[in-house]
Amino acid sequence: MINLKNSTDDKIRYIAFRLFLEKGYEATNIRNICKEVGIKPSSLYFYYRSKQELFFSLYDEIWDEKIQYLENIQALKQNLSPDTKLYILFKKTIEYCSRNIIKQKFLLRYHLFPSEELMNMIRDKFRFWTNTENNIALNIMEECLDKKILDSHRSADDYLREYVKFVNAHMIEMIISNIKMSDTEIHNLWLKFWNYVF
Amino acid sequence: MINLKNSTDDKIRYIAFRLFLEKGYEATNIRNICKEVGIKPSSLYFYYRSKQELFFSLYDEIWDEKIQYLENIQALKQNLSPDTKLYILFKKTIEYCSRNIIKQKFLLRYHLFPSEELMNMIRDKFRFWTNTENNIALNIMEECLDKKILDSHRSADDYLREYVKFVNAHMIEMIISNIKMSDTEIHNLWLKFWNYVF
DNA sequence: GTCTATAAGAGGATAGAC
DNA sequence: GTCTATCCTCTTATAGAC
Numbered sequence: 001m002i003n004l005k006n007s008t009d010d011k012i013r014y015i016a017f018r019l020f021l022e023k024g025y026e027a028t029n030i031r032n033i034c035k036e037v038g039i040k041p042s043s044l045y046f047y048y049r050s051k052q053e054l055f056f057s058l059y060d061e062i063w064d065e066k067i068q069y070l071e072n073i074q075a076l077k078q079n080l081s082p083d084t085k086l087y088i089l090f091k092k093t094i095e096y097c098s099r100n101i102i103k104q105k106f107l108l109r110y111h112l113f114p115s116e117e118l119m120n121m122i123r124d125k126f127r128f129w130t131n132t133e134n135n136i137a138l139n140i141m142e143e144c145l146d147k148k149i150l151d152s153h154r155s156a157d158d159y160l161r162e163y164v165k166f167v168n169a170h171m172i173e174m175i176i177s178n179i180k181m182s183d184t185e186i187h188n189l190w191l192k193f194w195n196y197v198f
Numbered sequence: 199m200i201n202l203k204n205s206t207d208d209k210i211r212y213i214a215f216r217l218f219l220e221k222g223y224e225a226t227n228i229r230n231i232c233k234e235v236g237i238k239p240s241s242l243y244f245y246y247r248s249k250q251e252l253f254f255s256l257y258d259e260i261w262d263e264k265i266q267y268l269e270n271i272q273a274l275k276q277n278l279s280p281d282t283k284l285y286i287l288f289k290k291t292i293e294y295c296s297r298n299i300i301k302q303k304f305l306l307r308y309h310l311f312p313s314e315e316l317m318n319m320i321r322d323k324f325r326f327w328t329n330t331e332n333n334i335a336l337n338i339m340e341e342c343l344d345k346k347i348l349d350s351h352r353s354a355d356d357y358l359r360e361y362v363k364f365v366n367a368h369m370i371e372m373i374i375s376n377i378k379m380s381d382t383e384i385h386n387l388w389l390k391f392w393n394y395v396f
Numbered sequence: 397g398t399c400t401a402t403a404a405g406a407g408g409a410t411a412g413a414c
Numbered sequence: 415g416t417c418t419a420t421c422c423t424c425t426t427a428t429a430g431a432c
Contacts, residue, residue: 008397023314027224029425043398045427109311112374116221165375172370176310177363206415227407240410241416249408 009047011037017058021106025055025115056121059110062103063129069096070136082143083194089137090167091186097171098180105175137163150198162197207245209235215256219304223253223313254319257308260301261327267294268334280341281392287335288365289384295369296378303373335361348396357396364391 015036019028030051034041048054075088097104114122141156141163150159170189174180181189213234217226228249232239246252273286295302312320339354339361348357368387372378379387 024222024224024311026222027313030427031425039397040399041426042400042428046397049427051426113222113307113311115225168374169367169371172374173367176366176370228409229407237415238417239408240418243409244415247409 008037008039008043012039012044012047012054013058013061016054017106020055020058021102021109024109024113025051025118052118052121055118056125059107059122059125062106063125066096066100066103067129067132070133076136076140081149082140082147083149086137086140086144086163087190087194089140090163090190093167094170094174094181094186097174101175101178101180104171108172108175134160134164159198166193166197206235206237206241210237210242210245210252211256211259214252215304218253218256219300219307222307222311223249223316250316253316254323257305257320257323260304261323264294264298264301265327265330268331274334274338279347280338280345281347284335284338284342284361285388285392287338288361288388291365292368292372292379292384295372299373299376299378302369306370306373332358332362360395364395 342348
């Protein structure tokens with residue numbers, strides 16, 4: 001989507017993403033996209049079988065890119081204490097969202113207000129992708145419990161829920177206010193969370 | 199909109215509100231609304247000159263209802279200290295949102311993702327209504343400064359911004375998680391805010 | 397790969413009868 | 415107030431030429 005090859009397909013994806021984000025799925029039409037790309041509507045059907053296919057190709061790519069990033073954080077593969085790992089994951093997640101606010105806004109839009117036509121598929125895909133993302137944190141939670149860093153009177157799932165709620169609150173704040181967080185802000189937030197909630 | 203007279207107009211408004219909230223402006227069509235109401239599309243044009251007019255009639259009503267409620271809080275007209283008044287305003291605001299989550303979700307939808315066709319009008323209307331709402335808190339802030347309850351090294355506008363940010367954060371959390379707040383939760387939040395931010 | 401032409405339908409809105 | 419009938423425009427999508 002931020003590909004610089006500038007092929008017709010790249011242009012379609014770039015423009016379609018912007019319009020789907022700003023105008024929404026229903027109000028975005030093939031003609032608008034094609035006019036901006038500089039092709040005729042029929043040409044788009046060479047690349048995608050339908051408007052839906054184009055939409056979900058973008059939707060899945062945005063999620064996949066985020067998951068790829070989080071699953072490939074090198075620091076998490078080293079031999080660090082699980083509480084340090086959790087902080088790194090939090091920091092990297094917030095940083096990723098800061099750098100990709102419009103992509104997160106896209107996901108928020110279709111999570112909060114899915115078009116009726118897309119509703120069922122989005123619900124399933126959302127479940128799948130959030131599960132995949134949450135598993136990264138869940139593994140670290142379990143390691144924390146194993147090593148007695150977190151009190152075992154609560155389950156890993158329980159801790160995960162608190163963590164997810166915390167991360168989401170700050171992501172949504174960034175999306176709505178369109179303000180990024182500094183390193184020290186991220187650090188202070190984490191300290192409060194770790195000491196107060198856990 | 200929650201009128202029980204059950205006239206044709208009430209039905210139109212009730213159903214249109216639900217569809218505008220769930221499906222969005224573009225995806226909601228006159229035919230859908232009329233089918234649920236049980237009238238023919240042409241009959242709707244007896245009540246509203248256009249789809250836009252119907253939409254803004256609902257939009258303004260929701261804002262007006264909220265403002266009316268906040269401007270008529272009897273406790274704020276009594277002789278109380280301004281810091282107590284501010285707490286009452288906060289509490290009543292959160293309570294109102296708890297009781298009217300779907301209306302707040304409607305406002306959030308069209309604030310975050312306005313349809314292109316409505317964008318300019320919504321922007322103007324949003325400014326007007328938020329200004330009206332903020333003035334209620336601003337007056338109390340000024341009273342706090344007059345009576346030296348708040349430190350005058352910051353302006354009333356400055357305090358207002360912090361207050362609005364605080365209220366909005368919790369409103370959005372309620373909308374997204376669809377969870378209401380208990381009296382003690384509201385009270386504890388306020389104490390933290392008053393002591394920590396102000 | 398990209399085009400022209402067009403099908404097939406859904407949308408907002410209006411005229412005028414009752 | 416509500417209806418039937420209809421206008422005109424916009425929409426997704428396809429067929430087939432180049």
